[in-house]
Amino acid sequence: MGPVTAPLRLALAGPAEREQIYRLRHAIYAVELGQHRPTPEGRLTDALDPTNDYLVALNGSTVVGFVSITPPSAGRWSLEKYLDRDRLPIRPGESVFEIRLLTVPGGARGGRMAAVLMAAALHRVRVAGGDRVIGMGRREVLGMYRRAGLRPVGLPVTSGAVHYEVMTASVAELVAAAAGHPGVTAALTAAVWDVAGVPAPTADWCSPEPSTATEPVGTDDGCFHGGAFFAAIGEDFADLDRRHGVVNADVLDAWFPPAPGVLDAVSAHLPWLLHTSPPTGASGLVAAVARAWSVPPAAVLPGAGSSALIYLAFGRWLTAASRVLLPDPSYGEYAHVLERVIGCQVDRYPLHRNDCYDLDAADFVRRAARYDLAVLVNPNSPTGRLVDTAELRTALAELPASTRIWIDETYLRYAQAADATPGLPVAHHLGSVAPFAAASSSVFVVTSLSKAYALSGARVAHLVGPPEAIAELRRWSPPWAVGLPTQVAAVRALEDPDYYQRRWQRTAVLRHRLADGLTALGLDVVPGVANFLLAHLPSSGPTAADLVSRAAAHRVFLRDVTSMGTVLGERAVRVAVKDEDGLARILSVVQTVFTDRETPARRR
Ligand SMILES: Cc1ncc(COP(=O)(O)O)c(C=O)c1O
Structure with missing residues (x-):
């Protein structure tokens, strides 16, 4: 397949384009990536095809990229072939669309075609009233999905020789991410838009919907760092004494004060x-x-x-x-x-x-x-x-x-x-x-x-x-x-290296104590060497998000690290080493959350 020469056209696939798609799916997902066994007919289809919409990018009449959109009316997602519905962090609902099979064949790769197709799909979902998107991103191209605003939820999926991560984002998050990529918007709006029933995206297609809600400053586009404990103290610093009684094990600050000479x-x-x-x-x-x-x-x-x-x-x-x-x-x-x-x-x-x-x-x-x-x-x-x-x-x-x-x-x-x-x-x-x-x-x-x-x-x-x-x-x-x-x-x-040397050595002692305590509560502790520990929660109990939110109610702040990688899953927490009292509070609150049968784990 050659490079794109005619003006790019974005359209919904009809029978002729679908036939090309099924053949491309076979060439890429069966032959190139080894996700499926090759078939004698050289085409791949699946049960969702009749209900899927395919948005295609066309160079003349040749499909140079496509993406499939499964509307909520389909009643199920392709994802459910791999994961039980119960394991998914989102329930199929009125306004959740699945985006799948984002594909750019060889000759058209390396440019922004995939990003343009994602943006086109988002526009289509948004016009249809969608408020969330879910899908699986191939691990090798997670960067592209992340740039588009999707986030892995910590559920890896392997299909044949291909590894995927389940990803999701609200439409508002995706629109905000799209606003940061003017080159993609320029390419999207420059394409001929031929999607029946959906108005063409205009240059301001990714402006957010006007909203009257007051957003907290600086929370939407930054990296999440923990630091939730400051909400319990108050970022206006009106009463700094509120810090007493807060255990901020969600950030990795030292548990000891600076050396006496510093103070x-x-x-x-x-x-x-x-x-x-x-x-x-x-x-x-x-x-x-x-x-x-x-x-x-x-x-x-x-x-x-x-x-x-x-x-x-x-x-x-x-x-x-x-x-x-x-x-x-x-x-x-x-x-x-x-x-x-x-x-x-x-x-x-x-x-x-x-x-x-x-x-x-x-x-x-x-x-x-x-x-x-x-x-x-x-x-x-x-x-x-x-x-x-x-x-x-x-x-x-x-x-x-x-x-x-x-x-x-x-x-x-x-x-x-x-x-x-x-x-x-x-x-x-x-x-x-x-x-x-x-x-x-x-x-x-x-x-x-x-x-x-x-x-x-x-x-x-x-x-x-x-x-x-x-x-x-x-x-x-x-x-x-x-x-x-x-x-x-x-x-x-x-x-004053001696002072710090003693504090670092003491940290090792406290860390072992924390590891023993967490292990006794059923967590699987990774033997770390710093001033914190990573631990996996047992699969029968709460998720990391549940534990973190319930512990916060006791003013003990822990860190759900699901978003710090694609491989950690939803049951990984990071706990900072604290002094003896802090450790005792952490362990007792974790125990309380684990044994508290009154409040069932909040479903995400
Ligand atoms: C590995 C690593 N590097 C750097 C930082 C940030 O350090 P600083 O406070 O110097 O910005 C952190 C904070 O958590 C960290 O974990």
Whole structure:
């Protein structure tokens, strides 16, 4: 099949187009992907075809792409061939449409045809009064579905040799996502629209319906980070004493306070620290980081949290045409900034529960060589699993200079302490990759001081990498990027390694206690090495969403991590390590939720 030459036409398939579709389905889903056994007739149909609508993209009379829409009136979804209705997070209803079989044959791939067909299908669903879409996305192209606004619900489906994820989104969410892709809208509205009974989409087709509801600020387009506990305190800070009694195990803040030297310096000089301009480039902080991580100051870029550094660097390095490799599951901000802010292609490197979600460093780095960037969180969140850093350095030595690797060592101090022999240097296999990065041509290590140095509220982190690349990023870093109280706090913190070493070691003890407690309650705990644990809930009890919402009613906040990967399922929770009292509260609330038979689990 050749490239599209005539003006693209979007239409509903009639008998001639359907015949082409059935043959293309056979060529792609049976022969190319191995989902179905090839048939002697060379065509594939199924029981839903009589009730499905097929939207087709036509180049002349040739089908160059299609997508199927199953209306609610069909009474069932194709998905139900693979999963019992009871397992699906959505019930078939008046206004839920299934979108399936989004297909672009070989010659027309690589452009935005699939995105245009998705947008066309969304327009059709919206005009028909739909308020939600459900479907299965092939794992290899999840990035495209995510860019369109669909989200995996944690239900993988395997059909023949093909792996899918069940995905869903409300029509309002899809419309909001579409508004972020003007190129797709331009292609959609430039096409000849020939869909009977559906008015052609106009240039403002993805404007949201006017609404009088007041949305909370900043909740619709950001990455969800946990932090729900702040609702219990009040974001107007009217009564900060409300923080007492709240257990915020949904975020990974340290359970201990910053070192005494930090508190002394900040409290003794607070009025001056608040009204004085800080050193512009935080040179004192850079020097302290350089000493603590054994790297040259020229290799260090400080920032207001690692989030600021992620947005700064990725925004400079990547475009919508870039390709990035990301472990699955991993810290959600990475997928968010890559897919929803930059809009580039993200391929997942799946980690498996059977392997404790461990990652094979050599294989990951080998795969990374085909990408513009690969991201590795070590230890990973939400799994808490560590890649041996000596193995990682060996693998990185083979990396071509054209591939950047971004290693996030935010939780590495916890792993080092758990294993450390007092008085001896950190073992080689746990040493930071930062010195390697400083001497490399394309390896970068970001480290937040939020979690290990108890400075989450202060917002401070640093990036270490090749000095020339760091110098380029420094030009784009605003002056005074790190506030003065924060610069002082971070420098003082790095002056007291003994205090933190004791706290990190204590964290390991508390983490074991938390693991034992959760295991005794029937959870399957992944043996993590950081200041949190990932645990899978038993299949007979509540889902993670149920547990999290019921625990919140007791002011204990846990994190449902379903959305942090496509492989975690709906029963994975992440729990931060807290002090003894906090742990006791967490365990008692989890137990209460498990044994509370009065309120049945809320169905999602
Ligand atoms: C792996 C990882 N990196 C970075 C961050 C954010 O750190 P910061 O507070 O420095 O923005 C988090 C926060 O949860 C994280 O889990």
